[in-house]
Amino acid sequence: MDDPHVNAASAGGGEFYVTTGLLLKASDDQLRGVLAHELAHDDLGHVAKAQALGAGVGIGVIILDQIFPGSGGITPIAGALITRGYSRQEEYDADRHGVDLLRGAGYSKEVMINTLTWLIQTEGASSGGFLATHPGTQERIDALKKL
Numbered sequence: 001m002d003d004p005h006v007n008a009a010s011a012g013g014g015e016f017y018v019t020t021g022l023l024l025k026a027s028d029d030q031l032r033g034v035l036a037h038e039l040a041h042d043d044l045g046h047v048a049k050a051q052a053l054g055a056g057v058g059i060g061v062i063i064l065d066q067i068f069p070g071s072g073g074i075t076p077i078a079g080a081l082i083t084r085g086y087s088r089q090e091e092y093d094a095d096r097h098g099v100d101l102l103r104g105a106g107y108s109k110e111v112m113i114n115t116l117t118w119l120i121q122t123e124g125a126s127s128g129g130f131l132a133t134h135p136g137t138q139e140r141i142d143a144l145k146k147l
Contacts, residue, residue: 001017001018001019001020002019002020003019003020003021004019004020004021005019005021005123006019006021006022006025006026006119006122006123007019007021007022008022008034008035008037008038009038010038010039010041010042010046010047011047012042012045012046012047013042013047014042016035016038016039016042018034018035022034025122026118027118029107029111029114029115030114030115030118032102032105032107032111032115033098033102033111033112033114033115033116034115036098036099036101036102036111036112037094037095037098037112037115038094039098039101040093040094040095040096040097040098040100040101041090041094043097043101044090044093044094044097046090046093046094088135091135091140092135092140092143095112095116095140095143095144096143096144096147098112099112099144099147109144109147112144113141113144113145116137116140116141116144117141119137120137120138125137125138
């Protein structure tokens with residue numbers, strides 16, 4: 001994708017999106033780390049799970065509004081909190097599985113740790129937090145160091 005920011009995503013089913021910013025700024029190892037993380041999302045079925053969870057939450061919101069009229073203003077907030085928590089855990093899982101993929105290709109976990117450190121330096125630190133879709137980048141690095 002033509003975007004100057006450093007980013008990539010798994011669309012599921014073996015389809016991935018990579019920004020021109022990532023391709024222009026990343027070293028080979030940094031690209032390996034990012035792609036291992038995105039491949040891990042695909043391997044672990046995260047896109048399909050997120051789609052199913054989103055559909056379930058949407059149906060739940062409709063049902064709750066039928067049972068408790070007027071709750072429609074609050075239930076989407078609860079649904080968003082549920083799905084965001086789910087995606088934060090998936091980020092940790094994708095980091096760990098990405099390290100497994102890197103090791104299988106002959107690289108160490110340091111590739112993933114160095115990639116996340118580089119992302120902080122390049123794009124700024126993600127602080128994570130309760131409403132964030134991703135955990136803080138430093139939190140992800142700390143979790144990988146404990147592996």
